[in-house]
Amino acid sequence: MKMILIISDGIGDAPISKLQSKTPLEYGSFPSLDRLAREGITGIMDPLRPGIPAGSDTAHISLLGENPYSVYKGRGFLEALGVGLELEDGDIGFRVNFATLKNGIVIDRRAGRAPDGIHELADEINNSITLDVPFLFKEATGTRAALVLKGDGLSSNISDSDPHSTDVRPLEVKPLDSSREAAFTAELINDFISKTHMLLNDHKINSKRIGQDMLPSNYLLVRGAGVRPPVLTLKERYGISAACIAATALIRGVAKCYGFDILEVEGMTGEYNTNEENKAKATIKALDSYDFVFMHFKPTDTASHDGDPLMKIKMLKKLDRIVGIILDKLSPDDVIIALTGDHSSPCSIKDHSGEPVPVALWGGRVRIDDVSCFDERICAKGGLGRINATDIIPMLLNQANRIKKFGA
């Protein structure tokens, strides 16, 4: 018996007046999502606690089994792990943006969102800059990057340099406690920022960008210092092998902490254009080699952040096709599937919110309920009631008869 966890990012929504006060899930037609609900058991799920909006990092820590209020240690480590940097315990990870600084003022936090030349600039930073400790730097999607400080005597308890707004000075990074480690790490990051600024500002790639009427990517904004969250891998905790199919660096990072192998899929972009058929096929194929496959679908959340309910419906149709392909290929006797989201993201507020998400379990010996639609309101009447994201992994393992009794 194999297990599949399908997460549609930001899937939950709120009633939208121009959709006749329905949510995108309620308004659109999604025959395969509905089939999964009809042939399965449904409910609603809180990523963290009722009313608390979850970040993607804390939501996935929770979905993969641990209480993030106990183990979450910042996003930077997860992001750095996700872009493929090698991290060891004790390393500090950071999120980085290439930005544009003019006369000491941040005029664009993302350097016009133009990634041109970012790869070469990242190489140059790795080759030319030296700090008092070893470091790793790597570009990610767009103008994003990740930084890792390695070695002893470091602390993640330092502030961000990112002012989170424009037309202001970047912030000086400061220690957030009185420890020697925090002071040392803050100093290292300030040193890194000033050295890279000198390097980037004079770099020929930026002369070229300016020549092409682009903003120079001449300054690094650093934020989200984090260390490894102390979680057990699924292998350590449950003795199962697990694979992750996800385009988003952060999600890959969380999955790596839980010991998932990260699978590459052609055409998987994490964007609106992602190849859903390849993702579905890769998920099915991965069951040959793994006990547990976690497939993450990003663009539903992107549509919410863009405030575009019709695009969200379009992306839900992509998700529907993924689920359709999977259900057509697999038998409920051989697999247990959970479909849910990591949090709600109402298009009306263009951000994460604290309402629960719908959840459905299909396969195994689930007590099929009378819910025959997959959406926020109908699933609230389902046989699972209201559960927490940390319940998902034990529930899948239970259906697969792969979880140990507690007690005797």
Place this chain on the structure above:
Amino acid sequence: MKMILIISDGIGDAPISKLQSKTPLEYGSFPSLDRLAREGITGIMDPLRPGIPAGSDTAHISLLGENPYSVYKGRGFLEALGVGLELEDGDIGFRVNFATLKNGIVIDRRAGRAPDGIHELADEINNSITLDVPFLFKEATGTRAALVLKGDGLSSNISDSDPHSTDVRPLEVKPLDSSREAAFTAELINDFISKTHMLLNDHKINSKRIGQDMLPSNYLLVRGAGVRPPVLTLKERYGISAACIAATALIRGVAKCYGFDILEVEGMTGEYNTNEENKAKATIKALDSYDFVFMHFKPTDTASHDGDPLMKIKMLKKLDRIVGIILDKLSPDDVIIALTGDHSSPCSIKDHSGEPVPVALWGGRVRIDDVSCFDERICAKGGLGRINATDIIPMLLNQANRIKKFGA
């Protein structure tokens, strides 16, 4: 976006045979409560945990956001704060009853419930009694009062003098641990009781009471030692301003701990005769000055303690009028309202019980469900499922978009 929390004390009940096995909420007709349910989302809520009867103190600590199993430190401090005494951290608060002692035996724990002269007796106690530490004493409703011991070296870990029954001797107050602080505090209270007994017994007010065939209020029963519960105010935790409209001292005390301003309302008594129209209007008006308004309605619980379901229905009609006035004046685009109770109080047992209470949320972007009645059994089918009282504040803040994401 503003927030309103309406608590009807002891609102939950159990089926009553002479009401055709319905609860008071089910039996009566409450059009505005039903409107709130019909246009909102409903559920059931546990004040503490399923099956555990909550005190009014622990239930309100929970409703206003913190887990009372972690932060509850006794009722006395809350009661003393609620009657208007000024307390500092480290002070110990006590509940006090004026009682009648005859030949060393408690013959009435409430001195015949006659408050005549109590105010003057309280003044006399403050003016004439001295202890080894400073103290404050104040009469409350009926023959109740509150006492505060101030200064260093005190402990709330001492026993009650109140025997909780009549025709027995009052109890000696004893330290409940071996600390010097507990021994010292117990000694202070025994000293206070014996000094006040001498003062009260010989007082002309009590001669007058006896002359009028009333029981003398000649002895103080002291109980419920407590210190400040370590809770953050709503301003500290969420950056919001908050006002409380409540007649009951204990509720005011809890609200003060959470940083609420206490508003006075003409005709608000906390009794059957309370002026519901003024309470409703005050709630609406408070929204001009505050982000969050908490309105507490006591008499539903009083009717339960009196074992009087018809009176409870009458009081629910008062609540219905309050809700009606509020809904008529406000738009769901501007406000999010939660209506619920602090605990169930079945008329059949005349006390608090461990069943959940119904809850409804109205306004904001709530996922309106198909429940169109506000009562214990129908709300159990609502879209919120079964939640905990500590979820209420985050859920209101979430709908008002005033809560921070956890994670990134």
